[in-house]
Amino acid sequence: MVAILGCGWVGGALKASLEQESAGVWCIPKERCTDDRQRIRACRVLVIAIPPRGTYLATLEEVLASLRADAQVILLSSVSFYDDKPMVQAGERLVYRFRKDAVVLRLGGLMGYDRIAGKYTAGKTLPRDSMSRYVHRDDVIGVITAVIRQETRDTVLDVLAPVQYPKSQVFAANAQKFGFAGTGFGSAILRGKEILSREVEEALGYRFVYPDVLGFWQKAV
Numbered sequence: 001m002v003a004i005l006g007c008g009w010v011g012g013a014l015k016a017s018l019e020q021e022s023a024g025v026w027c028i029p030k031e032r033c034t035d036d037r038q039r040i041r042a043c044r045v046l047v048i049a050i051p052p053r054g055t056y057l058a059t060l061e062e063v064l065a066s067l068r069a070d071a072q073v074i075l076l077s078s079v080s081f082y083d084d085k086p087m088v089q090a091g092e093r094l095v096y097r098f099r100k101d102a103v104v105l106r107l108g109g110l111m112g113y114d115r116i117a118g119k120y121t122a123g124k125t126l127p128r129d130s131m132s133r134y135v136h137r138d139d140v141i142g143v144i145t146a147v148i149r150q151e152t153r154d155t156v157l158d159v160l161a162p163v164q165y166p167k168s169q170v171f172a173a174n175a176q177k178f179g180f181a182g183t184g185f186g187s188a189i190l191r192g193k194e195i196l197s198r199e200v201e202e203a204l205g206y207r208f209v210y211p212d213v214l215g216f217w218q219k220a221v
Contacts, residue, residue, distance in 0.1 A: 002148065003040055005063060006030055006049035010076065010110065010140055014047065017141050030059055037066050045072045045148055052087040057094060064098035073102040074147055079133050079158060081106055082193045101153040105143060108135040108160030112216050118171030118183050125184035129168045130192045135160040136210035146204045155203060162197050163212040166190060173214055
């Protein structure tokens with residue numbers, strides 16, 4: 001049985017995808033994890049898909065303490081780990097305290113479908129430009145599925161599309177494509193750590209469905 005902690009944009013889509021192959025998939029909302037301890041204890045795979053805010057750390061500790069010893073644990077973390085986000089880093093440390101063989105997937109910014117880069121900053125000006133760190137939700141589902149199928153353990157992977165661009169370029173392309181106002185940038189100097197996805201392709205043999213960020217929204221609604 002696969003238990004997914006968190007039934008949001010990724011957790012719900014993962015459940016729907018996995019159910020096409022197996023009936024033993026449970027999506028557990030964060031607020032109900034205490035009530036679903038029996039399912040958590042029985043699962044052979046736990047996917048943690050809750051955002052790092054609020055009672056995040058307390059929830060992780062409660063759930064991880066309930067697991068069977070041989071369960072595969074997959075934590076959906078974030079590439080903001082590299083930006084010294086305290087709760088993201090603390091979440092990873094906590095998971096490793098309970099499960100040294102956990103799989104940590106540091107996800108880029110989740111995009112695709114109605115999540116369109118530049119839409120939420122239309123008409124605004126950001127302080128500086130930076131390289132995008134995006135990944136399409138379909139590829140997140142694909143990578144998680146590959147980790148489960150291959151029974152991968154003890155691995156940290158950065159999950160983002162192989163071909164990225166400056167945000168200014170992505171936002172401008174989407175503004176033109178979808179007809180919303182552009183986003184201004186105060187500085188053209190690119191900031192931020194460069195993060196690559198080669199390890200995902202090498203470790204899992206995974207081929208991205210959406211390898212190029214500018215191709216994410218060809219079928220957007």
